[in-house]
Amino acid sequence: MLLHQLRERFSHTPPTPAKGRAVALAGALALVPLTASCSPGEDAHGGGLPRTAVPAAAAVAPARVEVIAELTGCEPNIRVEAAELREGICHTKQGDYLITTFPEEKYKRTWLETARVYGGTYLVGTRWVVSAEPKTLEPLRKKIGGDIQRLQGFGPTAGGS
Structure with a gap:
């Protein structure tokens, strides 16, 4: 049994x-x-x-202007609120910079194409761009990630022809 x-x-x-x-x-x-x-x-x-070397912005991207600003140690002054983008300016010891965020990647691509006319160097992430002097971008990249892109301007130069 x-x-x-x-x-x-x-x-x-x-x-x-x-x-x-x-x-x-x-x-x-x-x-x-x-x-x-x-x-x-x-x-x-x-x-x-x-901790890993992955910047904090990678975890929150695509981020709002305020989130990116906080990660870089600034309180942004929002200067543009539009359907296609938001912009906030930061004034810090490292330098002044502009944070622009986009609701869709296509708006960022259009913005970058337009900025190409003026040239310059930008820190570019997922649906965001930071505009600043090149010396300011590298320290910001270490904090928030992204890629530094140099856009070549075209058209007449300021000195004339």
Whole structure:
């Protein structure tokens, strides 16, 4: 009798594909609280883990003017609020710069094409552009990411022909 009960209790029938998916899903969902319990850069005991070299803006991109400004250590003065873009100007010890954000990538591309007429160097990210002197852009790039792009102007020069 005992042997029969043990066989019944431990007999195993292979799971159906639907049961297998349900078990896998349940297992994955059980791990969510474990991974969500620590914020980035902390372990379960509250100690810090080494931070990666990924700029903070990469985690929040595409960002709002205020978010990028905060990451760069400035309080922006919003000077343009339009459907196609928002612009805020920052005055810091590193220099002055303009942060422009766009609701869609196509607006950023159009803005850059227009800026090409004037030339200049810009820090460009996902749906945002920072305009500043080249010496200011590299320190900002280290904080917020993006790519430094030099746009060549065209047309008559200021000195005339």
